[in-house]
Amino acid sequence: MKKFPLVAVPVLLFTVLIVFLFQGLFSDPRELDSQATGKPLPDFSLPDLMQPDTSYGPDDLTGKVRILNVWGVWCVTCAVELPYLTKLSREQDVTFVGLYFDQDLDPDFGTKTLSRVQQEVTDMLSRYGNPYAFNIFDVYRDMSLDLGVTGAPEHFVIDAEGIIRMHHIGDINERVWNNKIGPLYNRLRQQNRSLEAAE
Template identity: 55%
Template sequence: MKKIWLFILPLIAFVAMTVFLLSGLFSDPRYQNEVQQDRALPPFKLADVMQPAKQYDESLFHGQVTLLNVWGVWCVTCAVELPFLTQLKEQGIPIVGLYYEQELDPDFGGKSLPQIQSEITQQLSKLGNPYQINLFDQDRSYSMDLGVTGAPETFIIDKQGIIRLHHIGDVNQRVWQNKIAPVYQQWVNQ
């Protein structure tokens, strides 16, 4: 009887692990995106990366429909979308950046704040600066609260601070016209 269990237990563990891995393989990654929509923006208290003495909270998003764009200088796709986002800013669309630094690690250190600020200044002066404010998500906890899986990601926040759209990937002319602009206009007109 013991020999049977020595065979059955590893088999059960193998089958359970296979089912678990296959469920992840065939799950829809957009499900998380849908979960993030139509809920209040999680509360936060974050500093402006360029002016750390200035602190902001979720009231920053009350009163106007705003794009919240998660980005970093290390992100190649973010660099590609900066010129287009700058065009949107020039059209009067308010955009707040949520700066996500990949190289900060609580155990191993990383870049200093002046280093990060210098890199941001260089990139934005070269590619365009679409941001009214750049919030600094130093420990990435707010990105996790938002359900961010990487960068770039863009949210539409309505006048009451409710997330109305969560877009994963870059914002370009096609994405803006077909996906983001209709939702943005809908909430501007409300």
């Protein structure tokens, strides 16, 4: 009887350790808690990818629920998700805005011309579908840095007030849309519509 607790101590410690390590097997080290969620969009002033004379700011992303999609032609997963995004925009009226940045267009040692980038974008969108209302061109990749983007594709759900509600790292496919992004997007859109109807 007196010996029982002493034996239990290592067993208990071992159990705790095993539970801790076992959880580690299923945790994803790539999953970072985004700092952008819940915050308004950072201030920016960037040109349209296709019409460089048009410029956009945070105000152009309010008044409607949108999904900001960080992408580039060099990104393979982006090409894979383009047909599904196009389907969403056609069938469910989801608004996508592209935040485009180029990998080869080095701001310090420009190697690629803008018209070349535009050509590549046009080619890719005509091949896989164009879900975008418009594309913002993140010339120096500053906006991506401010948003905490680590690569492409990444998605930000932005509500009608311009607040970032979700930061999704990775592509949107049917599973991700139905389980993660779709419910939030539809709820936000519903809220916005009832607000507009009340006014």
